[in-house]
Structures are given as C-alpha cells and as structure tokens.
Amino acid sequence: MDVYPDNDVSAYSGAPRPAWKRLLADIEGGTIDAIVCWHVDRLTRSPRELEDVIDLADRRGVEPATVTGEIDLATPTGRLIARMLGTAARHEAEHKAERQKRQRRQSAEAGKVSGGGMRPYGYAEDRITVIDEEAEVIREAARRMLAGESLSSVCRDFRTREITTPAGGYWTPTTLRRLPASARISGRREHTPRSADDDGLAEEVRADEEQLEELAQAWAAREISRKEWMAARAPIDARLEKSRAQLARMSRTSPLLSFIGTAEEMLSRWEAMNVSQQRAIIASAVRTVTAGPACCKFTARREDSVSR
Incomplete structure (x- = not known):
C-alpha cells in the first residue's frame, strides 16, 4: 500500500501532478490493483484524467473506490455517474477561478493592498509602511543605473555589502531590473491580470x-x-x-x-x-509552413541567351 499525495496543486491551473503521474505509471506496471480516494474529484482534476482512469481500469482491472461511496467503472451507469461528478467538479473549479479573478481586479481598482507572498522590498509586512533603509537602497540603485553602471556591477556591490532581498537571498540582475520599474515603489497599486491557463x-x-x-x-x-x-x-x-x-x-x-x-x-x-x-x-x-525544393525551369531561346 502506498499514498500518492498532490498537495497544494490547483485543480484548474493545469500544473504538473508528480504523484498522479507516478500512480498512473504504477497502475500501468501492474503493481496496483485498487485505488482508494476521498471523492472522485480528489482523484482526477479534469474529464481527460478521468478517461485515463477508465481506460486503465478496463485494461488492468483496477477497482477505484471512494470514502463517500464506491464508483463502479465496469458498468455504463457507474461511468456515467463518474463523468457527471468530474464535469461538475471541473465547472466549480473554473467558476471559482473566475470569481477570484474578478475579486482581484476589483481590489486593484479600489486601490487595496494586495496580500500574500513575500513583502515587497522597501515596505514592511503591512505593505504600506516604508522602510527607510531599504528605500535608500532603491534610490541608490536607481541613481547608479541611470549613471550607466551595469546591473551585474550593482549586484556584486550589494553582495559585498550584504544587502539582501526580502527573502534573504542576494540580488541578481533580473530581480534588480524589476525593482525600479515596479509601480509600487512610487506608492501606486499595480495589477497585471494573468490567465489561469499559463500558470506563470x-x-x-x-x-x-x-x-x-x-x-x-x-x-x-x-x-x-x-x-x-x-x-x-x-x-x-x-x-x-x-x-x-x-x-x-x-x-x-x-x-x-x-x-x-x-x-x-x-x-x-x-x-x-x-x-x-x-x-x-x-x-x-500561421499553423504550418511547408518548404519545398526550389524548382527552376529554363528554356533556351538562343545559344547565347537563357531566360527563366
């Protein structure tokens, strides 16, 4: 018996599920003959994954079961119920993602402080109170970059002086480049909508x-x-x-x-x-581009003249 947890993986983002892939590989390898989960929407996150389970159940004789009631994938009725539950779960995940997207946009339009994640450099945990020492570092970095100094040079100097990011790491040219371009260092609220499909x-x-x-x-x-x-x-x-x-x-x-x-x-x-x-x-x-060999046809009109 083994446990295949995929904790903190969004049901809608499409992010890879390592444990799910390992479960499918073990079923294909014949080392598993039964699957137990809390509910069918905890086992599969999309109708496509459910079809994979149904196919494996047919070929390998695997019997899935849930705490809330058994799912009989061997009968048409059981498959219908499983598909209906999976479709309903997918709809709820998409609807929840849409609600969260609207909520984030409304908060941004109202100028509310965004929460979650690491605090931005230059601000305290409340994301409003300015940390004077870090604000001076931002001004220094901006002056040096405007003067033509390279990002790598500034980062090396910060490393020597033990000036770190909010996460405690050293500055890199990529992270330092984004710092002076961020709207929040001027006290503005920035919101960049992101499709749930691309997952960053x-x-x-x-x-x-x-x-x-x-x-x-x-x-x-x-x-x-x-x-x-x-x-x-x-x-x-x-x-x-x-x-x-x-x-x-x-x-x-x-x-x-x-x-x-x-x-x-x-x-x-x-x-x-x-x-x-x-x-x-x-x-x-452009869907496809087909490149073929050049075909040139020459016709001799005179011994000293050839035209295409």
Missing part, C-alpha cells in the same frame, strides 16, 4: 529572456569567457524552448485579440513587442 509561464519566459540578455552583456564586457557564456545559456535556451511550446499549446489565438487593428496600429504594436510576443503572434496566425 509567460513570466518565466520573460525572466529567461532577461537572463540571456544579461549573459550576453557580461560576455561583451569580458566578465565571463565565451565557454562560460555558452555553458550558462544552454539550460536557459532549453527551458525557453519548452516554455514557449507549452504556451503555444495552451492558446494559439489569444495573442491576436489585442493585436488586430489597422495596418498602422498593428505595425506600431509589432515594433513595441519583444521576441517572445512576436513569436506568439506568428504562431497564432
């Missing part, structure tokens, strides 16, 4: 792109060797490719909604986009 992937893509840019700057300034630069960017490139592919699978048309307009408007928006945003637009508009 877009932010991860932007962070990885910034890291690649910082690596290029460090190499150009001869702070790192070419070998170090290539070794450092390899895992970032691989991670970027995977994240971009996931974003493309999640939605291929949504980027166009805010892009479509007149020719002048679309050209202006295109020029203001970064590489990742431009890639999303192309992926939304």
Whole structure:
C-alpha cells in the first residue's frame, strides 16, 4: 500500500501532478490493483484524467473506490455517474477561478493592498509602511543605473555589502531590473491580470529572456569567457524552448485579440513587442509552413541567351 499525495496543486491551473503521474505509471506496471480516494474529484482534476482512469481500469482491472461511496467503472451507469461528478467538479473549479479573478481586479481598482507572498522590498509586512533603509537602497540603485553602471556591477556591490532581498537571498540582475520599474515603489497599486491557463509561464519566459540578455552583456564586457557564456545559456535556451511550446499549446489565438487593428496600429504594436510576443503572434496566425525544393525551369531561346 502506498499514498500518492498532490498537495497544494490547483485543480484548474493545469500544473504538473508528480504523484498522479507516478500512480498512473504504477497502475500501468501492474503493481496496483485498487485505488482508494476521498471523492472522485480528489482523484482526477479534469474529464481527460478521468478517461485515463477508465481506460486503465478496463485494461488492468483496477477497482477505484471512494470514502463517500464506491464508483463502479465496469458498468455504463457507474461511468456515467463518474463523468457527471468530474464535469461538475471541473465547472466549480473554473467558476471559482473566475470569481477570484474578478475579486482581484476589483481590489486593484479600489486601490487595496494586495496580500500574500513575500513583502515587497522597501515596505514592511503591512505593505504600506516604508522602510527607510531599504528605500535608500532603491534610490541608490536607481541613481547608479541611470549613471550607466551595469546591473551585474550593482549586484556584486550589494553582495559585498550584504544587502539582501526580502527573502534573504542576494540580488541578481533580473530581480534588480524589476525593482525600479515596479509601480509600487512610487506608492501606486499595480495589477497585471494573468490567465489561469499559463500558470506563470509567460513570466518565466520573460525572466529567461532577461537572463540571456544579461549573459550576453557580461560576455561583451569580458566578465565571463565565451565557454562560460555558452555553458550558462544552454539550460536557459532549453527551458525557453519548452516554455514557449507549452504556451503555444495552451492558446494559439489569444495573442491576436489585442493585436488586430489597422495596418498602422498593428505595425506600431509589432515594433513595441519583444521576441517572445512576436513569436506568439506568428504562431497564432500561421499553423504550418511547408518548404519545398526550389524548382527552376529554363528554356533556351538562343545559344547565347537563357531566360527563366
């Protein structure tokens, strides 16, 4: 007997479920002949996962059971009930996510302080009281960056002086870059709606792109060797490719909604986009590109003249 917990994993975000994947692998391997869970919506988080369980139950003879009552996946009626329960659970998860999204937007429009997570640098836990020492660090960083000093140089100096982030870690060029660009350091409330589908992937893509840019700057300034630069960017490139592919699978048309307009408007928006945003637009508009060998036909009209 074994326990397969997937704690703190949203039912709607689509985030990976390691324990769920391990359970499916063990069922496929024939090491499990029965599954016990609290309720069917605790076992599967989507109708697609429920179909996986039904398929495995057919092929491997696994018998699922719940504390609230047994589910007989061997009969059409039992499968119907399981599918109805799974669909209802999915609807409730989506409805709850929509309510939370509206609530966050309303709080932002009302200027209320956002809660949760680590406190922002420069503010106390109430996110209103300014910490003078940290505020001076922000002003110093802004002055040095405006004077042309590199982010890497400022971060190294902060590390030497033991100036850390609210989490207790050292500053990196990526985190330091976002600090002076944040609206909250000027006392404003910032709200960036995020689709529940991407689960922060877009932010991860932007962070990885910034890291690649910082690596290029460090190499150009001869702070790192070419070998170090290539070794450092390899895992970032691989991670970027995977994240971009996931974003493309999640939605291929949504980027166009805010892009479509007149020719002048679309050209202006295109020029203001970064590489990742431009890639999303192309992926939304183009499904496949087929490249074939060039075919040229020549016809001889005169011995000294050949025209295509």
